[in-house]
Amino acid sequence: MINRVLRGRMAMPALIVLALVVLCAVLAPLLAPFDPNAQDLLTRLSPPQWTGGHLLGTDNLGRDVLSRLIYGARISLFVGLAVALISGTIGALIGIVAGYRGGWADRVLMRLADVQLAFPAILLALAVVAFLGNGLWVVIIVLGVTNWVSYARVTRSSVLSLRERDYVLEARAIGVGPATIMRRHLLPNVLASLITIAALNVASAIVVESALSFLGLGVPADIPTWGSMLADGQLYLGTSWWIAVFPGLALMLTALSINITGDAVRDAVDPRAYR
């Protein structure tokens, strides 16, 4: 019980952190004190300080860490949301068709899900980036098309019971086509659980994008991202800890607050789910 209370208590701070990150992403040009790419070699590697403007210090090229952090939130959130949207759409579509059609369509699609699960997505991302080159959209599409399985499984299992409901049977009896039934009667009923999965998917996509960017295989280097900031920072760990520590903290707090918020949403949607 204490856990539930604690989770409840943590939901509000998590929401506040999340709101801050969203605010940073949306208002980046207004909030950032400096141009995130402006180099100033005279003030390079200066430590965090209250006066002098560079609140979180500067990196090896004299770029303002705070400004890069604020702009980095844009990429992280954009990748996270875009991935969740793509995988959610694919997963919901596959899940609804598999659950409503049943039979061979169900067998083929669920076997496809098994194969997808059996192939680690990070491996596919690495391979695709290696062969096709890196880019924001490459990362988004690779992660988008590899994260649909949990959406599809949840959708399918809800649809299996939904399709026997009276309103679906009646709609079918009066001649409503399958596409309309899926769109009007099935989809709205699975949306709530899909949104919960999406929240967790956003968090994991943000972490994976940062990992790829850290390896230099994600978003190209001219765009500030938390992952590439970490990679830069590791090189200067001996002298300038702040370059690597702050983007990592931002990453952790963002992922943590999305996870907590997602859990809270699920608890609200499905009070029986044991945590």
Place this chain on the structure above:
Amino acid sequence: MTDVMADPAAIPTTALWRSGGARTLNIGRAVLGKVVSAVIVLFIVATVAFLLVRISGDPLALLLPPDATQEQADQLAAQLGLNQPLLLQYLHYLGGLLHGDLGRSIFFDQPVVSLIGERLPATALLAVTAIVLSLVISLPAGILASVHRGRLTDTVISGIVLIGQSTPAFWIGIVFILLFAVRLRVLPAAGYGSAAHLVLPAVTLAIYSIAVVARVLRTSLADELSADYIRTATAKGLSRGQVVLGHGLRNASLPVVTVVGLELGSLLGGAILTEQVFSWPGIGRLTVEAISNRDFALVQGAVLFFALVFVVVNLLVDLSYTLLDPRVRLGR
């Protein structure tokens, strides 16, 4: 990686019987079925790797150094069979795979298989240490949290697990370097060779799976501990330890094994990142080097190798259900 955050605990134990028909098969045919689907997955991975090299442009342009002459190009094309029709190339490639031939690395000028073989011990050492470490920590943590469910111990452990699951392991590695190598100077920041070199990478790699295993074990053991047979066992006078470890844990281990198998993908990804952070000379670092060198035969080989490990471990996980759960064996 796919389902990192998608609550592993929510995966029902019936996921074991994913291929619905397997339920009614006897154990021999079930094993055969698993092996066949593992082979199919590997075949698909191999095909994807083959196609990726082809659709990314002229493989010759990728495989040759930029200053190669036309003559060299023709020679390599003939040597690799690239002047043959695509289907024939594909069959040739698959035939090579069956003989353990993964091609030749352009950058190192060595067979890919021997390069991977050279780096395998380092990666295996790191992975095995991390897995042992992770089990040594996560099993007691998960058991404690579920036995003391709802109390302070549980809250603390669950909190740590939540943070551990949300923090990218490679960043934890960087913080470790900062603390233990740069500040305290007690452990080396990078390199390979001694036990001291192994500590930070192994702990870093272990953290993620510690969080996942502890979390799933806590949930599934807590479920088991509220079951009737536990009350019966307690009523007939067994000690709490015997009840939890002897009865509950065995039944609770099933979802844990499932999740460990599925999470292996993130463990492999984590190994690539950890090796990169600590300059650990394993296959993960080799892969990243290969990507930046545009050494495509090596990337392709490494991808196939990781997929092979993943598929084989998941096959073993699938088969271990029959040992852990008699219902699977009896086909109920």
